[in-house]
Amino acid sequence: MIVKSIELKNYRNYDSLLAEFAPGTNLIYGDNAQGKTNLLEAVFECATGSSHRGSRERELIRFDEEEAHIRLVLERGGVPSRIDLHLRKNKSRGVAIDGVPLQKISELLGRLNVIFFSPEDLRIIKNSPQERRRFLNIELCQLDALYTLRLVLYNKALEQRNALLKDPKDRKERAALLDVWDEKLSEYGEPILEDRAAFIRELGEIIRPIHRELTENKEDLALRYAPGADPGRMAEQLFLGRDQDIHFGSTSIGPHRDELEFYINGKDVKRFGSQGQQRTTALSLKLAEIELVKKKIHDTPVLLLDDVLSELDAGRQERLLAGLDKTQTLITCTGLDEFVSRSRGVDKKFRIVEGKIAEEKLYE
Numbered sequence: 241m242i243v244k245s246i247e248l249k250n251y252r253n254y255d256s257l258l259a260e261f262a263p264g265t266n267l268i269y270g271d272n273a274q275g276k277t278n279l280l281e282a283v284f285e286c287a288t289g290s291s292h293r294g295s296r297e298r299e300l301i302r303f304d305e306e307e308a309h310i311r312l313v314l315e316r317g318g319v320p321s322r323i324d325l326h327l328r329k330n331k332s333r334g335v336a337i338d339g340v341p342l343q344k345i346s347e348l349l350g351r352l353n354v355i356f357f358s359p360e361d362l363r364i365i366k367n368s369p370q371e372r373r374r375f376l377n378i379e380l381c382q383l384d385a386l387y388t389l390r391l392v393l394y395n396k397a398l399e400q401r402n403a404l405l406k407d408p409k410d411r412k413e414r415a416a417l418l419d420v421w422d423e424k425l426s427e428y429g430e431p432i433l434e435d436r437a438a439f440i441r442e443l444g445e446i447i448r449p450i451h452r453e454l455t456e457n458k459e460d461l462a463l464r465y466a467p468g469a470d471p472g473r474m475a476e477q478l479f480l481g482r483d484q485d486i487h488f489g490s491t492s493i494g495p496h497r498d499e500l501e502f503y504i505n506g507k508d509v510k511r512f513g514s515q516g517q518q519r520t521t522a523l524s525l526k527l528a529e530i531e532l533v534k535k536k537i538h539d540t541p542v543l544l545l546d547d548v549l550s551e552l553d554a555g556r557q558e559r560l561l562a563g564l565d566k567t568q569t570l571i572t573c574t575g576l577d578e579f580v581s582r583s584r585g586v587d588k589k590f591r592i593v594e595g596k597i598a599e600e601k602l603y604e
């Protein structure tokens with residue numbers, strides 16, 4: 241699939257913008273703080289209904305404005321469709337597809353598949369477990385609407401249970417209420433555990449040969465899922481941990497405590513891996529993600545590379561860009577130097593200056 245165009249009104253530092261992308265490689269360059277990341281963020285919003293930076297609504301709307309609009313036209317299997325997002329400061333956002341409003345943001349998921357890759361993703365191995373769960377959620381939500389629904393319900397139930405744990409109710413009343421929430425948490429939580437386990441298993445099969453190739457056959461990379469609860473026993477575990485949870489005022493069992501671990505030749509990369517190994521592992525993870533999504537959607541996702549090339553050496557840049565022939569890619573960078581030595585062609589080149597975009601000739 242490809243993004244044909246995107247239009248922004250009062251989004252971040254843009255007052256109004258129209259960009260029409262080529263099906264192949266689109267290079268977007270400009271100095272710092274001109275709006276490159278904001279543009280990719282707007283594309284990501286149309287795919288997931290939320291910001292990759294986890295920003296709140298009012299942060300996305302241009303300073304001193306009340307609302308913002310994003311309009312994105314995509315093409316999938318030759319069929320065009322239009323996604324409209326309407327962001328308002330103090331109201332929930334509106335989403336429409338081809339002019340028809342959606343009841344829930346979650347209905348948007350799966351229409352446009354994107355993979356975002358930023359320097360921050362290269363740090364995923366040493367960042368907090370929350371970042372790795374976020375990685376799992378971003379992908380699984382785009383691939384599976386039911387997963388998204390359960391995740392929303394799970395998070396709501398978790399909030400309720402945690403509030404109850406902190407509430408000094410009498411023992412009997414609290415126990416009865418906790419019974420209800422424990423049941424709900426395991427009802428939504430167990431399928432999440434199972435979906436994540438299956439996803440990590442598949443990703444693990446794909447990542448192995450990729451990482452072998454990247455390390456010239458020196459490293460055997462394995463993924464390991466450490467679930468925050470046992471599927472089939474979650475309600476029981478919640479019950480057993482109840483007194484402790486009341487003591488700490490938070491829930492210790494469930495997928496919100498999941499961890500995704502990486503092992504190179506049997507050793508935990510987070511603990512024992514060098515910085516270079518951690519970055520290469522992160523790159524392998526992205527490459528595997530791209531392959532897995534292709535396999536799942538029987539189509540190519542749109543790849544958003546935000547400033548990531550400058551963080552990779554020439555060999556790794558080549559590896560990332562090889563095999564993306566049929567994948568539409570939006571690449572941002574500050575200078576064009578990164579591209580001079582590269583064999584892969586650029587199809588369109590844009591320059592961004594203070595929230596204004598201009599297409600430039602490819603060869604001068």
Ligand SMILES: Nc1ncnc2c1ncn2[C@@H]1O[C@H](COP(=O)(O)OP(=O)(O)OP(=O)(O)O)[C@@H](O)[C@H]1O
Nearest residue numbers: 252253272273274275276277278299300301302303
């Ligand atoms: N709601 C908003 N209204 C107006 N401007 C905003 C808003 N949110 C962010 N900005 C501004 O947008 C500018 C561009 O941000 P962006 O992250 O897109 O820059 P960039 O081109 O990616 O820069 P870098 O090369 O440093 O990554 C920033 O200076 C920021 O202050």
Ligand SMILES: [Mg+2]
Nearest residue numbers: 276277278547
């Ligand atoms: Mg940026």
